[in-house]
Amino acid sequence: GAVVSQHPSWVICKSGTSVKIECRSLDFQATTMFWYRQFPKQSLMLMATSNEGSKATYEQGVEKDKFLINHASLTLSTLTVTSAHPEDSSFYICSAIQDSGANVLTFGAGSRLTVL
């Protein structure tokens, strides 16, 4: 079945540094991927829609200069948290839609970011 891989699964960084999280569709092509953020014991909040070859579409309230998204190929989207601060600490989850298939989202395992 369709598999989405996220890397790293967890990362700890110092305040002010930038962190890149990768989301890969392993056995299918995905023109569209989505990035979510999940706080402890809360739901998944959609951050942005990542489109291959074009700019990402951000949800209201999400800073595009803070959360840089690059979807350079049909199997890879990256989320870069720039100048990270402790309030950016969260669980980031990506999902991808198969270009050909059942039109269902497949989720990655998530990446836990801790900013000290």
Add this chain to the structure above:
Amino acid sequence: AQRVTQPEKLLSVFKGAPVELKCNYSYSGSPELFWYVQYSRQRLQLLLRHISRESIKGFTADLNKGETSFHLKKPFAQEEDSAMYYCASRSSNTGKLIFGQGTTLQVKP
């Protein structure tokens, strides 16, 4: 606006009891509704979708457009059903999947 509401944060039942996890949605068009499940220490996975009209692991969900609901039901809960359940709505225009707040189902022995 596209919105999904799950009124219960926690639902606790005994093994063998019926279960109903509530979900209400608001959307101006024709949404596609889903239930996702997240077992402890595992990734989110699709449980069922309304267009499939199927039963997965004994769970069913019927879309009620009049009540704008998509409640998840199972007649006899099992301990292995204990997990976090998310109802989600997908826009036919944008493809965005919006989640409800989630309900933790706890099935006691």
